[in-house]
Amino acid sequence: MAHSAGWFYWALLSAIFAALTAVFAKVGIQGVDSDLATLIRTAVIIVVLSIFVACTGKWTNPFDLEPRTWLFLGLSGLATGASWVCYFRALQLGEASKVAPVDKLSLVLVAVFAFAFLGERPSLREWSGILMVAAGVLLLAFKR
Template sequence: MATSTGWFYWAILSAIFAALTAIFAKIGIQGVDSDLATLIRTAIIGVVLSAFVACTGKWSNPLDLSMKTWLFLGLSGLATGASWVCYFRALKIGEASKVAPVDKFSLVLVAVFAFAFLGERPSLRDWVGIAMVAGGVLLLAFKR
């Protein structure tokens, strides 16, 4: 799966697990504060990823990483934490079938940010698909 199309299989698996995340979280946060639920989820992720990295022999000294790597991984971690807190709060008070698709508006924002900051240039076809996602989010977000 390391080929140029291998990313697609990992992305599909990511989508499947993200969908399960919404369902499991919606059930799991009943009767518990959403911030505490986020902390528990994060602790479990830390344990599982630590075991995975150790068992696959992928451990290397984090102190050998560049300051730029630390800075941007740190910012990514902060953004992830903020996203999870907001997501769990939204799930606590909203329907999973509405919260999860609106959360995926991030797809639109990633395309815009990648264009602005990374120099990526999606094709016209790509932008049409991105606009369709944005339209779908708006359709779900605003009831008549």
Template sequence: MFATSGWFLWAALSAVFAALTAIFAKIGIKGVDSDLATLIRTGIIGLVLSLFVWLTGKWSNPLSLPGKTWLFLGLSGIATGLSWACYFRALQIGDASQVAPVDKFSLVLVAVFAVIFLGERPAPREWLGIALVAAGVLVLAFKR
């Protein structure tokens, strides 16, 4: 049913931690500017990942990476930072149960961008799932 490569386990864990992120962030940003909260969160992420890379022996010289890698990881970092800043701002003024589903519309956008930029070709069954996610986002986001 699921791929045996382990990707599903990691993706499922990502979903669990992403859900906890929304809950913890909603509680943590009360009375704090959302941009400052994002900066604090980002600093903690940097520390945790640095420790993880060091402890698992995965450190290598990042300056030896190709320029294309730096460019696209840099663009990804910029997109992530902008996403987090927008997400925290939305959480500060909206309900987590509404903000998170709209944020997860990124699932639909990833599929569309993957077709446009990566040449991926989802099967009709996969497009149905993507459409259902989009419909679910709309139902959850506009619950009131």
């Protein structure tokens, strides 16, 4: 694939790691409060990313960033934290094979939010795919 498709490989790796996250988390939260499990997961992420950023020479002074950047990265962090807390609670209460598909409803919501707030305009073909994902989520979530 062309260089412009490099995003696809990273997105595919993201999906693979997200799938592993669901399986590992489902096993890991047995007998542990889901909020504590989320905190442990977050601590691991902070340590690993700190080492990665330091070792790759990507560290810059975060206080040099624009206030708008801080605002939106902060909001993103709050949304991520809320998502993780809800995800782990759902995994503790439900089956991973049902929780993970509903979590992926975020794909549909991203398309709607990107349309409403970012001015992105998916094609009819893309909207069709987004609707199929939504239908698939519903089929998987409410299986008997």
